[in-house]
Amino acid sequence: MSLTTIHERIGTACAKWGRRASTVTLVAVSKKQPQDRISAVYDAGHRDFGENYVQEAQQHWSGIKTADGRLCLHMTGPLQTNKVEEAIKLFDVIHTLDRPKLAKALSAAQEKYSKRLPCFIQVNIGDEPQKSGIDIKALDDFYKQCRDEYGLDITGLMCIPPVDRPPAPYYCLLAKKADQLKLQNLSMGMSQDLEQAIAAGATHVRIGSALFGERINA
Numbered sequence: 742m743s744l745t746t747i748h749e750r751i752g753t754a755c756a757k758w759g760r761r762a763s764t765v766t767l768v769a770v771s772k773k774q775p776q777d778r779i780s781a782v783y784d785a786g787h788r789d790f791g792e793n794y795v796q797e798a799q800q801h802w803s804g805i806k807t808a809d810g811r812l813c814l815h816m817t818g819p820l821q822t823n824k825v826e827e828a829i830k831l832f833d834v835i836h837t838l839d840r841p842k843l844a845k846a847l848s849a850a851q852e853k854y855s856k857r858l859p860c861f862i863q864v865n866i867g868d869e870p871q872k873s874g875i876d877i878k879a880l881d882d883f884y885k886q887c888r889d890e891y892g893l894d895i896t897g898l899m900c901i902p903p904v905d906r907p908p909a910p911y912y913c914l915l916a917k918k919a920d921q922l923k924l925q926n927l928s929m930g931m932s933q934d935l936e937q938a939i940a941a942g943a944t945h946v947r948i949g950s951a952l953f954g955e956r957i958n959a
């Protein structure tokens with residue numbers, strides 16, 4: 742599927758709910774994609790890309806990043822605390838702030854590099870034991886801790902709903918929590934379900950395989 746097709750899907754979904762397409766950022770998740778497919782999307786003018794692994798992101802983007810001030814890199818994978826400094830140097834947005842230990846490490850790294858990145862708190866919206874994300878019951882306290890104790894710029898909430906169930910109720914629940922906390926942004930929706938996410942208010946959809954094709958070694 743091409744970039745144009747994904748923009749059409751976003752445009753159609755936005756029109757249905759009376760939203761402007763410009764209120765939704767397409768994050769092109771380029772993890773585990775061959776360089777030629779990434780280059781094709783970049784050459785078409787797209788500038789928001791998501792990566793799940795710091796080292797792979799450096800391979801894909803380090804060279805381009807220094808030369809292109811418009812490139813916006815989104816960290817969309819689980820972030821280990823020992824990778825935080827490298828992440829702060831390369832990325833522009835963190836979508837996966839999911840635990841106090843990471844909040845503390847981000848805070849220290851931001852101080853060290855005098856750089857403050859917008860962060861999404863990842864919520865374990867389906868309460869799944871194997872999944873990352875802060876427990877929904879702990880969200881309010883975690884948000885306050887991130888903001889007040891660690892001075893992080895919390896821009897919104899992010900989730901990955903359970904794979905085996907309809908996603909819409911989870912997207913609505915995340916939107917409700919963001920509303921309660923007065924957070925503006927919602928990072929939710931992937932290749933299969935971006936329409937449902939936009940219906941529930943997504944501001945950032947994270948699209949990999951529908952845009953680039955199947956991942957290699959995925």
Ligand SMILES: *Cc1c(COP(=O)(O)O)cnc(C)c1O
Nearest residue numbers: 770817931932947948949950951
């Ligand atoms: C891989 C990944 C995506 C992209 O998934 P697709 O189904 O290929 O669109 C989106 N978000 C996160 C957090 C991911 O890890």
